[in-house]
Amino acid sequence: MSGLLAGRGLDRDGAVLIAQGLADGGVSDAQAAAFAMAVMFKGLDGPGRTALTLAMRGSGEVLRWDLPGPVVDKHSTGGVGDVVSLILAPVLAACGVYVPMISGRGLGHTGGTLDKLESIPGYRVDLEEAEFRRIVRDVGCAIVAASGKLAPADRRLYAIRDEAACVASIDLITASILSKKLAAGLDALVLDVKSGSGAFIGEEDQAEALAQSLVSTANAAGGRTSALITDMDQPLARAAGNGLEVREAIACLRGEPSALREVTLALSAEALRLAGQDDVARRAANALDSGDAAEIFARMVAGQGGPVDLIDNVSTYLPDAPVIRPIPAPEGFVAETDVAALGHAVIGLGGGRIRAGQAIDHRVGLSDLRRLAEPVEGLLGMVHARTEEDADAAIAAVQSAFRIADTPPTLRPPIRNYIAPTKIEAHIPAASTGGSDIE
Known part of the structure; x- marks a missing residue:
């Protein structure tokens, strides 16, 4: 770890040492945080990223499959x-x-x-x-x-x-x-x-x-x-x-x-x-x-x-929330959407979590959402909520997340770019730090 902190990069042996220490407790939280911060601010080169990836993969078991087709x-x-x-x-x-x-x-x-x-x-x-x-x-x-x-x-x-x-x-x-x-x-x-x-x-x-x-x-x-x-x-x-x-x-x-x-x-x-x-x-x-x-x-x-x-029997097994209400909006076209705000609106309804382990309500959320360049015609979608108060808050949040304009925007393609496979390199797999391959 000291090599990375000193700017010498991360090699295979150093990556295995870090991964093993993370898995078995040999690396303290403070040391792990120092390592993460060093990577954050100094960065890794390609071989360093590969070494860390393989070492973390090898910190436990690696599945092996015997199937009549690709996995x-x-x-x-x-x-x-x-x-x-x-x-x-x-x-x-x-x-x-x-x-x-x-x-x-x-x-x-x-x-x-x-x-x-x-x-x-x-x-x-x-x-x-x-x-x-x-x-x-x-x-x-x-x-x-x-x-x-x-x-x-x-x-x-x-x-x-x-x-x-x-x-x-x-x-x-x-x-x-x-x-x-x-x-x-x-x-x-x-x-x-x-x-x-x-x-x-x-x-x-x-x-x-x-x-x-x-x-x-x-x-x-x-x-x-x-x-x-x-x-x-x-x-x-x-x-x-x-x-x-x-x-x-x-x-x-x-x-x-x-x-x-x-x-x-x-x-x-x-x-x-x-x-x-x-x-x-x-x-x-x-x-x-x-x-x-x-x-x-x-x-x-x-x-x-x-x-x-x-x-x-979808409606039988995925029941409606107690309160379902429309989200009104002025006439026009959807020009812009703050998607993160919509996600936070779902959290506010109880359908997401802000901390690990938090319980969620699977019934609540948003449906029938208008998409970019679509005419609004007075309706942005529907809110599915547990209470009227929750619905009120979500409606306000969704209304704020949409920008309505008189004319539709120019749409960009849903697929922005393609990154092709690079050459697969021969390598020696990183050593396992305690697990074994599962056959």
Whole structure:
């Protein structure tokens, strides 16, 4: 660690020493914070990022798969209304690849895939490894919470980064995301890096820098990876809030028109391309339009403890909030949306959390949200709330988050850029610091 603090960079041995100390307690919180701050202010070069990523991956167990097809996953940097994973995983499974998706919970204005899935009665995100493997093998996909055995160094450093005000470090973000994904034993990974007012890193140049860092580091670590930079200047779905987003994902799976479709199919096609398939756009669209993806989603939900008839009885299992009210607005067109403000409005309704472990209400949120350049016609959307007082506050917040103009703005494409895979480098995997590969 002293080498990095002195400006000499981070090599493989130093990275393993830090990761091992984070995992077993040999590195104190103060030392870990000093390391995070050194990375934040001095930065890492490409080999240093790769060394840290591999060392953190090797701080616990690394999954190995024996399946009759490639193992593929997707990671999003987060946003509002981003429920792509619930559609993409079964689309990919319907195309013959396997998706062991390890996801997280929401914190702050961005939602979490696990919170969305837990709005489904009975759905279990904490599975024993044998059950996780069985569902992936039999269904083709499973979406679960991370085991405590995967990348434990990252779990500790992540909490310390928050306390040390180092969350925004691109180097540390890169190592954090990839250490967990590479520990899942993937053959290929597609990244969805958000840019815009609702993104974790909103500025487009910074989003591109993060995407470049993720792609180059993942490929240097031996994982075939590419990235799409996608728009988060408006919610991806028309809904924001856990159960409401699941409803929209199911509607998309059933073939109903959805704002989710374009980005979901673009990411699905890229994942299939990374997996070595041809004619990927047609295959992904056919998996969705044929109903095959919907069937696989239903099987995944049932396999993880949810109702077997969810898709045909959505309103039964995803009930309405007690109070549903319209959000009035003047006539005009949506010219601009403060997406982060919409996420905070959902938190105010009780549908998100500002601290880890906080309980959430899966029923509440926003629906039928108007999108950029659409005519408002007196209505911005609907609020789903627990009380009239909560609804009043959310309506005011949503009204403030939209700018209405007399003419529609010029729309930018939902997919801003593409970062292609770089050359996969041969490497010696970082030494495990106590875990063992799981066969």
